[in-house]
Amino acid sequence: MPYVNVxxxxxxxxxxxxxxQVIKGVSELLRDVLGKPLGDTFVVINEVxxxxxxxxxxxxxxxxxxxxxxx
Amino acid sequence: MPYVNVxxxxxxxxxxxxxxQVIKGVSELLRDVLGKPLGDTFVVINEVxxxxxxxxxxxxxxxxxxxxxxx
Amino acid sequence: MPYVNVxxxxxxxxxxxxxxQVIKGVSELLRDVLGKPLGDTFVVINEVxxxxxxxxxxxxxxxxxxxxxxx
Amino acid sequence: MPYVNVxxxxxxxxxxxxxxQVIKGVSELLRDVLGKPLGDTFVVINEVxxxxxxxxxxxxxxxxxxxxxxx
Amino acid sequence: MPYVNVxxxxxxxxxxxxxxQVIKGVSELLRDVLGKPLGDTFVVINEVxxxxxxxxxxxxxxxxxxxxxxx
Amino acid sequence: MPYVNVxxxxxxxxxxxxxxQVIKGVSELLRDVLGKPLGDTFVVINEVxxxxxxxxxxxxxxxxxxxxxxx
Numbered sequence: 001m002p003y004v005n006v007x008x009x010x011x012x013x014x015x016x017x018x019x020x021q022v023i024k025g026v027s028e029l030l031r032d033v034l035g036k037p038l039g040d041t042f043v044v045i046n047e048v049x050x051x052x053x054x055x056x057x058x059x060x061x062x063x064x065x066x067x068x069x070x071x
Numbered sequence: 072m073p074y075v076n077v078x079x080x081x082x083x084x085x086x087x088x089x090x091x092q093v094i095k096g097v098s099e100l101l102r103d104v105l106g107k108p109l110g111d112t113f114v115v116i117n118e119v120x121x122x123x124x125x126x127x128x129x130x131x132x133x134x135x136x137x138x139x140x141x142x
Numbered sequence: 143m144p145y146v147n148v149x150x151x152x153x154x155x156x157x158x159x160x161x162x163q164v165i166k167g168v169s170e171l172l173r174d175v176l177g178k179p180l181g182d183t184f185v186v187i188n189e190v191x192x193x194x195x196x197x198x199x200x201x202x203x204x205x206x207x208x209x210x211x212x213x
Numbered sequence: 214m215p216y217v218n219v220x221x222x223x224x225x226x227x228x229x230x231x232x233x234q235v236i237k238g239v240s241e242l243l244r245d246v247l248g249k250p251l252g253d254t255f256v257v258i259n260e261v262x263x264x265x266x267x268x269x270x271x272x273x274x275x276x277x278x279x280x281x282x283x284x
Numbered sequence: 285m286p287y288v289n290v291x292x293x294x295x296x297x298x299x300x301x302x303x304x305q306v307i308k309g310v311s312e313l314l315r316d317v318l319g320k321p322l323g324d325t326f327v328v329i330n331e332v333x334x335x336x337x338x339x340x341x342x343x344x345x346x347x348x349x350x351x352x353x354x355x
Numbered sequence: 356m357p358y359v360n361v362x363x364x365x366x367x368x369x370x371x372x373x374x375x376q377v378i379k380g381v382s383e384l385l386r387d388v389l390g391k392p393l394g395d396t397f398v399v400i401n402e403v404x405x406x407x408x409x410x411x412x413x414x415x416x417x418x419x420x421x422x423x424x425x426x
Contacts, residue, residue, distance in 0.1 A: 001337055001344055003145055003184055007257060007287045008318065016122050016130070018317050023125030025313040033305045034292065042145055042184060043125035044078060051229050053285055054236030054256035059229070060285055072195055072202055074149040074358055074397055079176065087264050087272070089175050094267030096171040104163045105150065113358055113397060114267035115220060124143055131143055149399060158335050158343070165338030185338035186291060193371050196378030196398035201371070214408055214415055216287055216326055216362040221389065234388045242380040246373050247363065255287055255326060266356055273356055300406050300414070307409030327409035328362060 002030050002041045009060055010047035019045055073101050073112045080131055081118035090116055144172050144183045151202055152189035161187055215243050215254045222273055223260035232258055286314050286325045293344055294331035303329055357385050357396045364415055365402035374400055 004026050008014070023043045030036040053060045075097050079085070094114045101107040124131045146168050150156070165185045172178040195202045217239050221227070236256045243249040266273045288310050292298070307327045314320040337344045359381050363369070378398045385391040408415045 001184065001293050001339055003186065003291045005289045006314075008314070008320070009285050014318065019122055020125075020130050020133075021317045022313060023130060024128045025317065026310060027125065027128035029306060029309040029313065030290075030292070033302050033309065034298065036292070039127045041126070041128070042143065044119055044145065045123040045125075046119075047123075048257055048259075051232055052258040052260075054233075054240065054258075055252070055254070055285055057237045057240035057251045057254070059233050059236060062233075072151050072197055072397065074399065076147045077172075078145045079172070079178070080143050085176065090264055091267075091272050091275075092175045093171065094272060095270045096175065097168060098267065098270035100164065100167040100171070101148075101150070104160050104167065105156065107150070109270045110268070112268070112270070113356065115261055115358065116265040116267075117261075118265075126143055161335055162338075162343050162346075165343060166341045169338065169341035180341045181339070183339070183341070186332055187336040187338075188332075189336075190399055190401075193374055194400040194402075196375075196382065196400075197394070197396070199379045199382035199393045199396070201375050201378060204375075214326065214364050214410055216328065218360045219385075220358045221385070221391070222356045227389065231388050235384065238384040238388065239381060242377060242384070243361075243363070246376045246380065247369065249363070255285065257287065268356055303406055304409075304414050304417075307414060308412045311409065311412035322412045323410070325410070325412070328403055329407040329409075330403075331407075 002034075002036050004030070004041065004043045005046065006043065007046045007048055009053050010049055014047065073105075073107050075101070075112065075114045076117065077114065078117045078119055080124050081120055085118065144176075144178050146172070146183065146185045147188065148185065149188045149190055151195050152191055156189065215247075215249050217243070217254065217256045218259065219256065220259045220261055222266050223262055227260065286318075286320050288314070288325065288327045289330065290327065291330045291332055293337050294333055298331065357389075357391050359385070359396065359398045360401065361398065362401045362403055364408050365404055369402065 026043050027038050027041045031038050050061050051059050056063045097114050098109050098112045102109050121132050122130050127134045168185050169180050169183045173180050192203050193201050198205045239256050240251050240254040263274050264272050269276045310327050311322050311325045315322050334345050335343050340347045381398050382393050382396040405416050406414050411418045
């Protein structure tokens with residue numbers, strides 16, 4: 001009875017096909033590694049706005065700029 | 072001090088009244104079964120797009136089609 | 143395809159029977175209010191240690207003491 | 214490796230600057246109290262519609278009205 | 285910046301190696317499908333006691349018995 | 356009505372006092388930045404076993420070794 005929640009930043013270009021591949025890939029992984037039947041796995045994907053995701057103490061866009069400036 | 076998160080697929084027709092009933096029902100259940108005061112319970116409802124919910128290794132719409140085709 | 147997560151403070155006396163009642167009650171509520179088939183609902187209960195739950199800026203035990211002292 | 218999820222009601226006026234302050238404040242708190250490096254902390258903010266947040270068995274707007282009426 | 289939470293029922297036999305495979309598999313999937321750098325992905329696994337997981341309105345053990353009895 | 360979930364790796368030395376400081380700090384931050392009353396904020400802390408937390412495609416202990424080996 002697995003439940004998987006995948007949170008990613010919303011970058012604008014994530015397609016239905018990519019989401020379907022994530023759902024398929026995660027469900028098959030749990031079947032192959034842990035023996036969980038495909039039908040028992042729920043996958044929920046959340047796309048999170050860039051301003052709502054922080055890393056390194058900064059909103060992710062500013063964090064990326066900071067990393068880019070350093071390199 | 073309960074916190075309850077209810078995730079459902081967004082099917083288009085969920086009304087404010089239904090959400091209010093879910094909030095009321097869950098809060099009363101925790102009061103009646105566990106003795107939690109109504110005022111101590113938070114309920115958060117998330118409606119999830121169909122393409123973001125997977126079951127059986129498929130996005131939920133395709134899963135439903137597959138189940139319907141079998142029967 | 144609902145997924146419900148119920149977080150409660152671990153008070154020591156929550157029994158299997160109470161948990162089963164919570165699972166049953168939540169699942170039936172979503173069936174009755176939203177038309178979700180019983181078999182489609184996952185419920186996950188988490189009991190959280192008192193020191194890990196905060197309210198009013200305090201761990202819940204200190205918060206309760208503070209409220210009791212006021213009354 | 215901390216992950217922090219902040220859920221707040223969507224009141225209409227939360228700005229990017231305020232979100233950036235929340236991200237900064239939480240990340241610095243975990244660094245100062247627990248020694249977690251800033252770069253290791255993810256913060257995800259979710260704004261939740263008022264009709265999707267319940268407290269005291271009621272959607273939050275009705276709960277606030279009820280509290281206001283009492284006082 | 286993905287964050288993935290994998291909740292599974294605690295069945296007693298999940299090893300460190302299996303968990304490492306889940307972590308690796310999920311992270312590689314998000315890299316391959318969505319282009320997320322491996323280093324940007326957090327995976328958190330939670331094992332949930334059987335009495336704390338409900339499906340079909342029943343704790344999972346009773347649900348399994350019911351399904352087994354039917355077949 | 357904020358709800359904050361703080362997930363950290365269980366490193367063995369997190370004390371009640373540190374947790375109380377995290378609860379206090381987060382609740383005061385949301386009061387100061389967003390105007391949320393202290394009494395309206397729930398904070399739930401989860402300590403996650405090292406083998407259950409992955410980063411960079413590896414369990415966190417192996418990830419740390421790999422980083423240490425590189426430097």
